[in-house]
Amino acid sequence: MAMGRPLQHQPDVALTAAMQTFWRLGYHHTSLRDLLAAMEISRSSLYQLYGNKEALFLTALERYRDQLLNTLRASFYQAASAWAFIENLLTQAALNAQSEQAQLGCLIFNSATELGGEASLPAQSARQCVDDISGFFTQVIVRAQHEGSISADNDAASAAQFLTFSMSGLRLLLKSGATKPQAQQTVKHVLQGLR
Amino acid sequence: MAMGRPLQHQPDVALTAAMQTFWRLGYHHTSLRDLLAAMEISRSSLYQLYGNKEALFLTALERYRDQLLNTLRASFYQAASAWAFIENLLTQAALNAQSEQAQLGCLIFNSATELGGEASLPAQSARQCVDDISGFFTQVIVRAQHEGSISADNDAASAAQFLTFSMSGLRLLLKSGATKPQAQQTVKHVLQGLR
DNA sequence: AACTGTTGGGAATGATCATTCCATAAAATT
DNA sequence: AATTTTATGGAATGATCATTCCCAACAGTT
Numbered sequence: 001m002a003m004g005r006p007l008q009h010q011p012d013v014a015l016t017a018a019m020q021t022f023w024r025l026g027y028h029h030t031s032l033r034d035l036l037a038a039m040e041i042s043r044s045s046l047y048q049l050y051g052n053k054e055a056l057f058l059t060a061l062e063r064y065r066d067q068l069l070n071t072l073r074a075s076f077y078q079a080a081s082a083w084a085f086i087e088n089l090l091t092q093a094a095l096n097a098q099s100e101q102a103q104l105g106c107l108i109f110n111s112a113t114e115l116g117g118e119a120s121l122p123a124q125s126a127r128q129c130v131d132d133i134s135g136f137f138t139q140v141i142v143r144a145q146h147e148g149s150i151s152a153d154n155d156a157a158s159a160a161q162f163l164t165f166s167m168s169g170l171r172l173l174l175k176s177g178a179t180k181p182q183a184q185q186t187v188k189h190v191l192q193g194l195r
Numbered sequence: 196m197a198m199g200r201p202l203q204h205q206p207d208v209a210l211t212a213a214m215q216t217f218w219r220l221g222y223h224h225t226s227l228r229d230l231l232a233a234m235e236i237s238r239s240s241l242y243q244l245y246g247n248k249e250a251l252f253l254t255a256l257e258r259y260r261d262q263l264l265n266t267l268r269a270s271f272y273q274a275a276s277a278w279a280f281i282e283n284l285l286t287q288a289a290l291n292a293q294s295e296q297a298q299l300g301c302l303i304f305n306s307a308t309e310l311g312g313e314a315s316l317p318a319q320s321a322r323q324c325v326d327d328i329s330g331f332f333t334q335v336i337v338r339a340q341h342e343g344s345i346s347a348d349n350d351a352a353s354a355a356q357f358l359t360f361s362m363s364g365l366r367l368l369l370k371s372g373a374t375k376p377q378a379q380q381t382v383k384h385v386l387q388g389l390r
Numbered sequence: 391a392a393c394t395g396t397t398g399g400g401a402a403t404g405a406t407c408a409t410t411c412c413a414t415a416a417a418a419t420t
Numbered sequence: 421a422a423t424t425t426t427a428t429g430g431a432a433t434g435a436t437c438a439t440t441c442c443c444a445a446c447a448g449t450t
Contacts, residue, residue: 004425005417026311028223032408042428043409053408103312109367113308116221116370117298127371158380165367165381169360172304175311176322178356185353186360193388199395200447227438237398238439248438 011049014039018050019060023107026114027057027122057122064107065129069136076136082144086163090190093170094183102174108133109168134164150194159194166190206244209234213245214255218302221309222252222317252317259302260324264331271331277339281358285385288365289378297369303328304363329359345389354389361385 017038022030032053036043050056072089079085096102104110108129115123137160144150150159170190174183212233217225227248231238245251267284274280291297299305303324310318332355339345345354365385369378 003419003423005419005427006425008417008427026309031406033406044429045427047409048426105311110308110311112371113305113367114221116300116305130371154384155377155380158377159384161368161373161377162364162381162384165361165364168367169357169364172308172360172363173356176307176325182350182353182356185350186357189349189354189357189388191388192390193384193386195387198393198449200397200449201395203397203447226436228436239399240397242439243396 009039009041009045014041014049015060015063018056019064019107022057022060023064023104023110027111028114054121058125061107061111061122061125061129065132068106068108069132072136076140081147081149082140083147083149085140086144086194087191090166090170090187091184093167093174094180094187097174097178097180097183102171105171105175106168109171130164134160137161137163162193163190166193204234204236204240209236209244210255210258213251214259214302217252217255218259218299218305222306223309249316253320256302256306256317256320256324260327263301263303264327267331271335276342276344277335278342278344280335281339281389282386285361285365285382286379288362288369289375289382292369292373292375292378297366300366300370301363304366325359329355332356332358357388358385361388 017040018035021034021038025034030053032043032046035053035056036046039046041049046056050059075088076082076085079088093102108126111122111126112130115126117123134157138156141150141154141156141159141163145152145154145156170183170186173186178186212235213230216229216233220229225248227238227241230248230251231241234241236244241251245254270283271277271280274283288297303321306317306321307325310321312318329352333351336345336349336351336354336358340347340349340351365378365381368381373381
Protein backbone atom coordinates (compact mmCIF):
# COMPACT_ATOMS: atom_id res chain seq x y z
CA MET A 1 0.00 0.00 0.00
CA ALA A 2 1.17 3.54 -0.66
CA MET A 3 2.74 5.54 2.10
CA GLY A 4 0.68 7.93 4.18
CA ARG A 5 -2.91 7.76 5.26
CA PRO A 6 -5.17 6.10 2.71
CA LEU A 7 -8.16 7.94 1.24
CA GLN A 8 -11.14 7.68 3.54
CA HIS A 9 -13.89 8.56 1.11
CA GLN A 10 -14.66 7.20 -2.33
CA PRO A 11 -14.18 9.93 -4.90
CA ASP A 12 -16.99 8.42 -6.99
CA VAL A 13 -19.49 8.65 -4.19
CA ALA A 14 -18.56 12.21 -3.34
CA LEU A 15 -18.65 13.26 -6.97
CA THR A 16 -22.07 11.72 -7.44
CA ALA A 17 -23.31 13.58 -4.39
CA ALA A 18 -21.95 16.83 -5.79
CA MET A 19 -23.59 16.15 -9.14
CA GLN A 20 -26.96 15.55 -7.51
CA THR A 21 -26.66 18.75 -5.55
CA PHE A 22 -25.93 20.83 -8.64
CA TRP A 23 -28.79 19.02 -10.31
CA ARG A 24 -31.18 19.88 -7.55
CA LEU A 25 -30.16 23.47 -6.93
CA GLY A 26 -28.46 24.72 -10.08
CA TYR A 27 -24.89 25.93 -10.37
CA HIS A 28 -25.08 29.40 -8.88
CA HIS A 29 -27.61 28.51 -6.24
CA THR A 30 -25.51 25.66 -4.89
CA SER A 31 -23.35 26.92 -2.06
CA LEU A 32 -20.24 25.35 -0.67
CA ARG A 33 -22.18 24.52 2.46
CA ASP A 34 -24.62 22.50 0.36
CA LEU A 35 -21.79 20.67 -1.32
CA LEU A 36 -19.94 19.86 1.86
CA ALA A 37 -23.09 18.55 3.51
CA ALA A 38 -23.99 16.37 0.52
CA MET A 39 -20.49 15.08 -0.15
CA GLU A 40 -19.73 14.50 3.51
CA ILE A 41 -16.19 15.75 3.25
CA SER A 42 -14.49 18.75 4.75
CA ARG A 43 -13.88 22.07 3.06
CA SER A 44 -10.17 21.39 3.03
CA SER A 45 -10.60 18.06 1.31
CA LEU A 46 -12.88 19.50 -1.31
CA TYR A 47 -10.39 22.14 -2.34
CA GLN A 48 -7.54 19.70 -2.24
CA LEU A 49 -9.28 17.01 -4.24
CA TYR A 50 -11.39 18.95 -6.70
CA GLY A 51 -9.79 22.39 -6.93
CA ASN A 52 -12.76 24.65 -6.41
CA LYS A 53 -16.49 24.92 -6.97
CA GLU A 54 -16.18 25.67 -10.67
CA ALA A 55 -13.81 22.77 -11.36
CA LEU A 56 -16.02 20.46 -9.33
CA PHE A 57 -19.03 21.46 -11.36
CA LEU A 58 -17.19 20.82 -14.62
CA THR A 59 -16.20 17.30 -13.65
CA ALA A 60 -19.66 16.59 -12.25
CA LEU A 61 -21.27 17.82 -15.47
CA GLU A 62 -18.96 15.70 -17.62
CA ARG A 63 -19.73 12.68 -15.52
CA TYR A 64 -23.43 13.31 -15.91
CA ARG A 65 -23.07 13.64 -19.67
CA ASP A 66 -21.01 10.47 -19.90
CA GLN A 67 -23.48 8.47 -17.86
CA LEU A 68 -26.42 9.82 -19.82
CA LEU A 69 -24.84 9.14 -23.19
CA ASN A 70 -23.80 5.66 -22.12
CA THR A 71 -27.32 4.86 -21.03
CA LEU A 72 -28.78 6.27 -24.22
CA ARG A 73 -26.29 4.46 -26.44
CA ALA A 74 -26.84 1.15 -24.68
CA SER A 75 -30.58 1.47 -25.06
CA PHE A 76 -30.16 2.61 -28.68
CA TYR A 77 -27.97 -0.25 -29.83
CA GLN A 78 -30.21 -2.90 -28.40
CA ALA A 79 -33.41 -1.33 -29.68
CA ALA A 80 -35.32 -3.10 -32.41
CA SER A 81 -35.30 0.04 -34.52
CA ALA A 82 -34.31 3.68 -34.24
CA TRP A 83 -37.94 4.64 -34.28
CA ALA A 84 -38.75 2.24 -31.48
CA PHE A 85 -35.92 3.77 -29.50
CA ILE A 86 -37.27 7.28 -29.97
CA GLU A 87 -40.80 6.23 -29.16
CA ASN A 88 -39.65 4.47 -26.06
CA LEU A 89 -37.51 7.38 -24.94
CA LEU A 90 -40.33 9.88 -25.13
CA THR A 91 -42.94 7.55 -23.74
CA GLN A 92 -40.82 6.68 -20.75
CA ALA A 93 -40.28 10.37 -20.07
CA ALA A 94 -44.02 10.94 -20.14
CA LEU A 95 -44.76 7.92 -17.97
CA ASN A 96 -42.36 9.05 -15.28
CA ALA A 97 -44.23 12.34 -15.11
CA GLN A 98 -44.64 12.51 -11.35
CA SER A 99 -41.33 10.92 -10.36
CA GLU A 100 -38.76 12.98 -8.52
CA GLN A 101 -36.35 12.36 -11.37
CA ALA A 102 -38.72 14.03 -13.82
CA GLN A 103 -39.30 16.94 -11.49
CA LEU A 104 -35.58 17.63 -11.49
CA GLY A 105 -35.35 17.75 -15.24
CA CYS A 106 -31.99 17.18 -16.88
CA LEU A 107 -28.81 18.63 -15.43
CA ILE A 108 -27.51 19.54 -18.86
CA PHE A 109 -30.57 21.42 -20.03
CA ASN A 110 -31.03 23.01 -16.65
CA SER A 111 -27.47 24.28 -16.70
CA ALA A 112 -27.66 25.44 -20.30
CA THR A 113 -30.71 27.53 -19.57
CA GLU A 114 -29.49 28.77 -16.21
CA LEU A 115 -26.09 29.83 -17.49
CA GLY A 116 -27.51 31.03 -20.80
CA GLY A 117 -25.14 33.32 -22.61
CA GLU A 118 -22.51 33.50 -19.89
CA ALA A 119 -18.91 33.34 -21.03
CA SER A 120 -17.85 31.31 -18.00
CA LEU A 121 -16.38 27.84 -18.27
CA PRO A 122 -19.46 26.16 -16.78
CA ALA A 123 -21.64 27.90 -19.35
CA GLN A 124 -19.41 26.86 -22.25
CA SER A 125 -19.32 23.32 -20.98
CA ALA A 126 -23.09 23.17 -20.63
CA ARG A 127 -23.58 24.32 -24.21
CA GLN A 128 -21.07 21.74 -25.36
CA CYS A 129 -23.01 19.02 -23.57
CA VAL A 130 -26.22 20.06 -25.32
CA ASP A 131 -24.36 19.72 -28.59
CA ASP A 132 -23.13 16.29 -27.55
CA ILE A 133 -26.68 15.11 -26.89
CA SER A 134 -27.83 16.63 -30.14
CA GLY A 135 -24.99 14.87 -31.93
CA PHE A 136 -26.09 11.53 -30.56
CA PHE A 137 -29.65 12.17 -31.64
CA THR A 138 -28.37 12.96 -35.12
CA GLN A 139 -26.99 9.42 -35.35
CA VAL A 140 -30.35 8.12 -34.23
CA ILE A 141 -32.16 10.12 -36.88
CA VAL A 142 -29.77 8.96 -39.58
CA ARG A 143 -30.40 5.34 -38.69
CA ALA A 144 -34.14 5.99 -38.66
CA GLN A 145 -33.83 7.45 -42.13
CA HIS A 146 -31.97 4.38 -43.33
CA GLU A 147 -34.68 2.24 -41.84
CA GLY A 148 -37.29 4.33 -43.60
CA SER A 149 -39.21 5.46 -40.52
CA ILE A 150 -38.20 9.10 -41.03
CA SER A 151 -38.20 10.75 -44.42
CA ALA A 152 -34.73 11.18 -45.89
CA ASP A 153 -35.81 14.62 -47.06
CA ASN A 154 -35.44 15.96 -43.56
CA ASP A 155 -32.14 17.41 -42.48
CA ALA A 156 -30.90 15.00 -39.82
CA ALA A 157 -29.26 17.68 -37.69
CA SER A 158 -32.42 19.80 -37.62
CA ALA A 159 -34.57 16.82 -36.75
CA ALA A 160 -32.11 15.99 -33.97
CA GLN A 161 -32.37 19.51 -32.63
CA PHE A 162 -36.11 19.22 -32.71
CA LEU A 163 -35.90 16.02 -30.76
CA THR A 164 -33.44 17.58 -28.34
CA PHE A 165 -35.54 20.56 -27.44
CA SER A 166 -38.64 18.41 -27.36
CA MET A 167 -37.04 16.36 -24.62
CA SER A 168 -36.14 19.52 -22.77
CA GLY A 169 -39.60 20.97 -23.35
CA LEU A 170 -41.21 17.80 -22.09
CA ARG A 171 -39.13 18.12 -18.96
CA LEU A 172 -40.24 21.71 -18.51
CA LEU A 173 -43.85 20.63 -18.91
CA LEU A 174 -43.50 17.94 -16.29
CA LYS A 175 -41.74 20.36 -14.00
CA SER A 176 -44.70 22.68 -14.37
CA GLY A 177 -46.97 19.91 -13.21
CA ALA A 178 -48.51 18.54 -16.40
CA THR A 179 -50.59 15.41 -15.93
CA LYS A 180 -49.58 12.05 -17.32
CA PRO A 181 -52.28 11.96 -20.03
CA GLN A 182 -51.29 15.44 -21.16
CA ALA A 183 -47.67 14.41 -21.37
CA GLN A 184 -48.54 11.32 -23.40
CA GLN A 185 -50.61 13.40 -25.77
CA THR A 186 -47.73 15.83 -26.17
CA VAL A 187 -45.41 12.94 -27.00
CA LYS A 188 -47.71 12.08 -29.89
CA HIS A 189 -47.25 15.58 -31.24
CA VAL A 190 -43.51 15.27 -31.04
CA LEU A 191 -43.49 11.89 -32.78
CA GLN A 192 -45.74 13.23 -35.50
CA GLY A 193 -43.44 16.22 -35.91
CA LEU A 194 -40.48 13.94 -36.52
CA ARG A 195 -42.03 11.91 -39.34
CA MET B 196 -50.52 70.37 -9.59
CA ALA B 197 -50.01 68.31 -6.47
CA MET B 198 -48.01 69.69 -3.59
CA GLY B 199 -44.37 68.81 -3.16
CA ARG B 200 -41.73 68.09 -5.75
CA PRO B 201 -43.20 66.42 -8.83
CA LEU B 202 -41.93 63.04 -10.00
CA GLN B 203 -38.84 63.44 -12.08
CA HIS B 204 -38.79 60.08 -13.79
CA GLN B 205 -41.53 58.31 -15.71
CA PRO B 206 -42.50 55.16 -13.84
CA ASP B 207 -43.15 53.43 -17.16
CA VAL B 208 -39.67 54.10 -18.45
CA ALA B 209 -38.02 52.96 -15.25
CA LEU B 210 -40.15 49.83 -15.09
CA THR B 211 -39.31 48.96 -18.67
CA ALA B 212 -35.63 49.39 -17.91
CA ALA B 213 -35.97 47.08 -14.92
CA MET B 214 -37.80 44.53 -17.04
CA GLN B 215 -35.08 44.52 -19.65
CA THR B 216 -32.42 44.08 -17.00
CA PHE B 217 -34.16 41.06 -15.48
CA TRP B 218 -34.62 39.80 -19.01
CA ARG B 219 -30.96 40.11 -19.80
CA LEU B 220 -29.49 38.83 -16.55
CA GLY B 221 -32.15 36.69 -14.90
CA TYR B 222 -33.75 37.30 -11.52
CA HIS B 223 -31.07 36.15 -9.11
CA HIS B 224 -28.19 37.37 -11.20
CA THR B 225 -29.59 40.89 -11.41
CA SER B 226 -28.14 42.99 -8.63
CA LEU B 227 -29.50 46.22 -7.25
CA ARG B 228 -26.55 48.00 -8.80
CA ASP B 229 -27.62 46.72 -12.21
CA LEU B 230 -31.18 47.89 -11.63
CA LEU B 231 -30.22 51.34 -10.40
CA ALA B 232 -27.90 51.88 -13.35
CA ALA B 233 -30.51 50.77 -15.87
CA MET B 234 -33.45 52.57 -14.29
CA GLU B 235 -31.46 55.73 -13.66
CA ILE B 236 -33.02 56.33 -10.29
CA SER B 237 -31.56 56.28 -6.82
CA ARG B 238 -31.70 53.46 -4.34
CA SER B 239 -34.03 55.48 -2.15
CA SER B 240 -36.48 56.06 -4.98
CA LEU B 241 -36.50 52.42 -5.95
CA TYR B 242 -37.41 51.21 -2.51
CA GLN B 243 -39.95 53.98 -2.06
CA LEU B 244 -41.62 53.46 -5.42
CA TYR B 245 -41.40 49.73 -5.97
CA GLY B 246 -40.93 48.22 -2.53
CA ASN B 247 -37.97 45.95 -3.08
CA LYS B 248 -36.26 43.79 -5.66
CA GLU B 249 -38.78 41.00 -5.43
CA ALA B 250 -41.81 43.26 -5.76
CA LEU B 251 -40.15 45.08 -8.65
CA PHE B 252 -39.59 41.80 -10.43
CA LEU B 253 -43.19 40.78 -9.97
CA THR B 254 -44.56 43.96 -11.50
CA ALA B 255 -41.98 43.84 -14.30
CA LEU B 256 -42.92 40.24 -15.08
CA GLU B 257 -46.63 41.05 -15.11
CA ARG B 258 -46.01 43.96 -17.42
CA TYR B 259 -44.03 41.71 -19.73
CA ARG B 260 -46.80 39.15 -19.78
CA ASP B 261 -49.45 41.78 -20.43
CA GLN B 262 -47.51 43.30 -23.29
CA LEU B 263 -46.76 39.91 -24.78
CA LEU B 264 -50.35 38.72 -24.56
CA ASN B 265 -51.63 41.98 -26.00
CA THR B 266 -49.29 41.70 -28.94
CA LEU B 267 -50.21 38.06 -29.50
CA ARG B 268 -53.94 38.71 -29.23
CA ALA B 269 -53.79 41.65 -31.61
CA SER B 270 -51.93 39.59 -34.17
CA PHE B 271 -54.28 36.66 -33.59
CA TYR B 272 -57.53 38.52 -34.08
CA GLN B 273 -56.43 40.13 -37.29
CA ALA B 274 -54.93 36.94 -38.73
CA ALA B 275 -56.64 35.34 -41.70
CA SER B 276 -56.83 32.03 -39.85
CA ALA B 277 -55.60 30.47 -36.64
CA TRP B 278 -53.24 28.29 -38.61
CA ALA B 279 -51.82 31.30 -40.45
CA PHE B 280 -51.24 32.94 -37.08
CA ILE B 281 -49.35 29.93 -35.76
CA GLU B 282 -47.31 29.59 -38.91
CA ASN B 283 -46.45 33.25 -38.85
CA LEU B 284 -45.54 33.18 -35.17
CA LEU B 285 -43.07 30.34 -35.56
CA THR B 286 -41.66 31.56 -38.84
CA GLN B 287 -41.00 35.01 -37.48
CA ALA B 288 -39.23 33.48 -34.50
CA ALA B 289 -37.01 31.49 -36.85
CA LEU B 290 -36.33 34.44 -39.13
CA ASN B 291 -35.19 36.61 -36.26
CA ALA B 292 -32.66 33.95 -35.37
CA GLN B 293 -29.64 36.17 -35.01
CA SER B 294 -31.38 39.23 -33.56
CA GLU B 295 -30.52 40.35 -30.04
CA GLN B 296 -34.16 39.82 -29.12
CA ALA B 297 -33.94 36.15 -30.05
CA GLN B 298 -30.69 35.73 -28.17
CA LEU B 299 -32.41 36.94 -25.02
CA GLY B 300 -35.19 34.42 -25.29
CA CYS B 301 -38.42 35.09 -23.45
CA LEU B 302 -38.47 36.57 -19.98
CA ILE B 303 -41.25 34.26 -18.88
CA PHE B 304 -39.64 31.00 -19.99
CA ASN B 305 -36.26 32.16 -18.82
CA SER B 306 -37.67 32.89 -15.38
CA ALA B 307 -39.66 29.69 -15.23
CA THR B 308 -36.58 27.60 -15.93
CA GLU B 309 -34.28 29.66 -13.74
CA LEU B 310 -36.58 29.61 -10.73
CA GLY B 311 -37.67 26.05 -11.40
CA GLY B 312 -39.28 24.49 -8.39
CA GLU B 313 -38.64 27.35 -5.97
CA ALA B 314 -41.49 28.21 -3.63
CA SER B 315 -40.75 31.94 -3.82
CA LEU B 316 -43.24 34.47 -5.15
CA PRO B 317 -41.22 35.15 -8.30
CA ALA B 318 -41.15 31.43 -9.06
CA GLN B 319 -44.90 31.04 -8.54
CA SER B 320 -45.55 34.07 -10.67
CA ALA B 321 -43.35 32.77 -13.48
CA ARG B 322 -45.19 29.46 -13.52
CA GLN B 323 -48.50 31.30 -13.60
CA CYS B 324 -47.31 33.31 -16.59
CA VAL B 325 -46.40 30.14 -18.47
CA ASP B 326 -49.93 28.92 -17.81
CA ASP B 327 -51.32 32.22 -19.09
CA ILE B 328 -49.43 31.86 -22.36
CA SER B 329 -50.51 28.26 -22.63
CA GLY B 330 -54.09 29.34 -21.99
CA PHE B 331 -53.97 31.79 -24.85
CA PHE B 332 -52.56 29.15 -27.16
CA THR B 333 -55.43 26.87 -26.19
CA GLN B 334 -57.84 29.42 -27.59
CA VAL B 335 -55.78 29.53 -30.77
CA ILE B 336 -55.87 25.76 -31.10
CA VAL B 337 -59.61 25.62 -30.52
CA ARG B 338 -60.18 28.15 -33.29
CA ALA B 339 -57.86 26.17 -35.56
CA GLN B 340 -59.92 23.08 -34.84
CA HIS B 341 -63.14 24.91 -35.72
CA GLU B 342 -61.51 26.04 -38.92
CA GLY B 343 -60.46 22.50 -39.63
CA SER B 344 -56.73 23.06 -39.83
CA ILE B 345 -56.07 20.98 -36.73
CA SER B 346 -57.79 17.68 -36.08
CA ALA B 347 -60.54 17.92 -33.47
CA ASP B 348 -59.33 14.60 -32.10
CA ASN B 349 -56.39 16.34 -30.44
CA ASP B 350 -56.76 17.61 -26.92
CA ALA B 351 -56.56 21.37 -27.29
CA ALA B 352 -54.74 21.93 -24.01
CA SER B 353 -52.08 19.36 -24.85
CA ALA B 354 -51.56 20.80 -28.30
CA ALA B 355 -51.23 24.24 -26.71
CA GLN B 356 -48.62 22.92 -24.32
CA PHE B 357 -46.77 21.42 -27.23
CA LEU B 358 -46.87 24.77 -28.99
CA THR B 359 -45.78 26.53 -25.81
CA PHE B 360 -42.70 24.45 -25.19
CA SER B 361 -41.89 24.46 -28.89
CA MET B 362 -41.67 28.22 -28.75
CA SER B 363 -39.45 27.97 -25.71
CA GLY B 364 -37.39 25.22 -27.31
CA LEU B 365 -36.96 27.26 -30.43
CA ARG B 366 -35.68 30.08 -28.28
CA LEU B 367 -33.19 27.76 -26.63
CA LEU B 368 -32.02 26.59 -30.03
CA LEU B 369 -31.46 30.10 -31.25
CA LYS B 370 -29.70 30.98 -28.01
CA SER B 371 -27.37 28.07 -28.63
CA GLY B 372 -26.51 29.54 -32.01
CA ALA B 373 -28.59 27.53 -34.48
CA THR B 374 -28.50 28.83 -38.02
CA LYS B 375 -31.50 30.35 -39.75
CA PRO B 376 -32.05 27.38 -42.13
CA GLN B 377 -31.88 24.98 -39.21
CA ALA B 378 -34.44 27.02 -37.31
CA GLN B 379 -36.78 27.11 -40.31
CA GLN B 380 -36.45 23.38 -40.72
CA THR B 381 -37.25 22.91 -37.05
CA VAL B 382 -40.34 25.05 -37.44
CA LYS B 383 -41.58 22.62 -40.07
CA HIS B 384 -41.28 19.82 -37.56
CA VAL B 385 -43.30 21.75 -35.03
CA LEU B 386 -46.03 22.60 -37.55
CA GLN B 387 -46.19 19.01 -38.63
CA GLY B 388 -46.45 17.93 -35.02
CA LEU B 389 -49.48 20.13 -34.50
CA ARG B 390 -51.56 18.78 -37.37
C1' DA C 391 -41.11 82.30 3.62
C1' DA C 392 -43.07 77.97 5.11
C1' DC C 393 -44.52 73.58 3.76
C1' DT C 394 -44.61 69.08 1.27
C1' DG C 395 -43.15 65.55 -1.24
C1' DT C 396 -39.12 63.79 -4.27
C1' DT C 397 -34.36 62.68 -5.05
C1' DG C 398 -29.70 61.41 -3.99
C1' DG C 399 -26.07 59.36 -1.71
C1' DG C 400 -23.24 58.18 2.41
C1' DA C 401 -23.00 54.89 5.98
C1' DA C 402 -24.14 51.08 8.44
C1' DT C 403 -26.29 46.45 9.05
C1' DG C 404 -26.40 41.75 8.67
C1' DA C 405 -26.10 38.09 5.82
C1' DT C 406 -23.83 34.98 2.59
C1' DC C 407 -20.42 33.76 -0.39
C1' DA C 408 -15.88 31.35 -2.17
C1' DT C 409 -11.40 30.93 -0.95
C1' DT C 410 -6.90 30.65 1.64
C1' DC C 411 -3.96 29.95 5.60
C1' DC C 412 -2.80 27.33 9.38
C1' DA C 413 -2.49 24.22 13.07
C1' DT C 414 -3.79 19.76 14.51
C1' DA C 415 -5.20 15.03 14.39
C1' DA C 416 -5.45 10.47 12.24
C1' DA C 417 -3.74 6.41 9.69
C1' DA C 418 -0.74 4.31 7.13
C1' DT C 419 4.30 3.52 5.79
C1' DT C 420 9.61 2.71 6.60
C1' DA D 421 10.04 6.46 16.43
C1' DA D 422 10.17 9.18 12.33
C1' DT D 423 7.95 10.05 8.05
C1' DT D 424 4.32 10.65 4.73
C1' DT D 425 -0.15 11.42 3.34
C1' DT D 426 -4.89 12.52 4.27
C1' DA D 427 -8.47 14.76 7.00
C1' DT D 428 -10.56 18.32 9.82
C1' DG D 429 -12.06 22.70 11.35
C1' DG D 430 -11.21 27.42 13.16
C1' DA D 431 -10.19 31.95 11.60
C1' DA D 432 -9.49 35.42 8.54
C1' DT D 433 -9.99 37.65 3.92
C1' DG D 434 -12.28 40.10 0.62
C1' DA D 435 -16.09 40.44 -2.00
C1' DT D 436 -21.02 41.06 -2.89
C1' DC D 437 -25.55 41.27 -1.67
C1' DA D 438 -30.34 43.48 -0.26
C1' DT D 439 -32.00 46.49 2.84
C1' DT D 440 -32.60 50.39 6.20
C1' DC D 441 -31.57 54.79 8.33
C1' DC D 442 -30.51 59.31 7.89
C1' DC D 443 -29.40 63.79 6.25
C1' DA D 444 -29.15 67.21 2.69
C1' DA D 445 -30.54 69.06 -1.70
C1' DC D 446 -34.29 70.00 -4.78
C1' DA D 447 -38.72 71.69 -6.86
C1' DG D 448 -42.82 72.56 -6.70
C1' DT D 449 -47.09 74.30 -3.76
C1' DT D 450 -49.76 77.73 -0.58
